[in-house]
Amino acid sequence: MLNELLFRFAQWLDTHQWSTGLHESYYMYGWVESTHVLTLMLFLGMLVVIDLRMLGVAFKDTPVSTIADRLDKPMMIGFTVMVVTGFVLFYAIPVRTTTSIWFRIKVVLIIAAAINVFLLRRVIKKSGHTWDNDPVPPKRIRIAAGLSIAFWTGVIMTGRMIAYDWWDCHKEMPYFMYWAAGCVNELAAYE
Amino acid sequence: MDLLFFFEWLDTSALADISKAYGGVFAVVETFHTSAMVLLGGMILTGDLRLMNVLMRDIPSEVVIRNTEKWFGFALVVMILSGIFMMSAVAMKLYYNVFFFSKMVGLATGVFFFYVIRKPLLNQEHALINPWTLKLIGGTSILIWLSVAASGRWIGFS
Numbered sequence: 001m002l003n004e005l006l007f008r009f010a011q012w013l014d015t016h017q018w019s020t021g022l023h024e025s026y027y028m029y030g031w032v033e034s035t036h037v038l039t040l041m042l043f044l045g046m047l048v049v050i051d052l053r054m055l056g057v058a059f060k061d062t063p064v065s066t067i068a069d070r071l072d073k074p075m076m077i078g079f080t081v082m083v084v085t086g087f088v089l090f091y092a093i094p095v096r097t098t099t100s101i102w103f104r105i106k107v108v109l110i111i112a113a114a115i116n117v118f119l120l121r122r123v124i125k126k127s128g129h130t131w132d133n134d135p136v137p138p139k140r141i142r143i144a145a146g147l148s149i150a151f152w153t154g155v156i157m158t159g160r161m162i163a164y165d166w167w168d169c170h171k172e173m174p175y176f177m178y179w180a181a182g183c184v185n186e187l188a189a190y191e
Numbered sequence: 192m193d194l195l196f197f198f199e200w201l202d203t204s205a206l207a208d209i210s211k212a213y214g215g216v217f218a219v220v221e222t223f224h225t226s227a228m229v230l231l232g233g234m235i236l237t238g239d240l241r242l243m244n245v246l247m248r249d250i251p252s253e254v255v256i257r258n259t260e261k262w263f264g265f266a267l268v269v270m271i272l273s274g275i276f277m278m279s280a281v282a283m284k285l286y287y288n289v290f291f292f293s294k295m296v297g298l299a300t301g302v303f304f305f306y307v308i309r310k311p312l313l314n315q316e317h318a319l320i321n322p323w324t325l326k327l328i329g330g331t332s333i334l335i336w337l338s339v340a341a342s343g344r345w346i347g348f349s
Binding site: 026030033034037038040041042044045046047048049052058059061062066067070071074153156157160161164166 | 214215218219221222225226228229230231232233234235236237240246247248249250254258259261262337340341344345348
């Protein structure tokens with residue numbers, strides 16, 4: 001049901017002239033994709049600095065809250081640019097992206113990273129910053145920081161893998177893979 | 192100096208046998224390359240924007256530089272090692288690619304700038320250095336590494 005809905009939505013986007021134009025534009029698509037990739041350095045680069053501090057392996061003499069606060073703004077600027085360019089890239093190739101298993105894993109990882117940040121903020125608020133100056137923060141903070149790095153590394157990896165067609169719908173795959181990738185037409189052919 | 196012999200050697204090396212035969216291994220190494228780029232870019236931006244007095248103004252720039260340099264070095268090693276592996280898969284194609292050579296020139300300039308100019312200069316107390324010199328160092332460094340990343344990305348489109 002959800003697969004069907006997403007597929008129809010992607011097909012509808014694909015009928016837009018702008019979508020085709022963007023996909024077929026040599027320079028514009030390249031510029032948008034390059035901006036998306038290069039902004040990784042701003043968003044995730046800053047996030048890594050914060051996570052490394054929370055892991056207790058960098059900036060040990062600086063309070064965690066100071067590092068997080070000072071890097072928050074550039075990080076959010078990077079995040080905004082990444083989200084906007086990400087949507088534009090999706091808009092340019094909606095059907096293939098929607099039915100990409102890598103894209104789907106990427107979205108799940110982004111959601112997992114967001115939940116991790118939400119829980120981490122709650123833990124930080126509850127603890128009242130008692131460990132703010134500790135060179136090595138408590139274990140649960142370090143675990144959350146480690147998870148953050150792991151999730152975002154996964155996002156980078158799966159994002160890069162979208163370019164490969166190993167498990168695209170036109171390939172022969174087991175039923176589960178067609179389902180997981182949302183290959184609606186191939187699933188219908190199975191039934 | 193013509194580097195064709197090096198590219199021909201790399202193209203027929205054992206490394207190329209692996210990178211060409213196993214697409215999955217190539218893709219995984221490529222993601223390590225991108226992850227290292229994120230780490231390197233983050234450290235460069237944090238350090239250089241501090242030198243330019245844009246970020247973390249209340250944290251001494253010596254502290255920021257000291258903490259970012261170590262991770263920069265680690266990321267650079269991962270990037271170079273993974274880069275050589277990736278290069279072996281398409282060595283002959285890269286020999287004729289202008290963006291690849293522009294990336295290599297940028298990389299060599301960046302490494303030279305970092306270890307021969309930036310690092311020795313910033314090893315002294317920053318209060319003794321003209322603030323405009325610090326800003327110039329930071330701006331130049333960002334521009335060099337941005338050109339490396341941008342030309343690297345453009346290799347894929349050419």
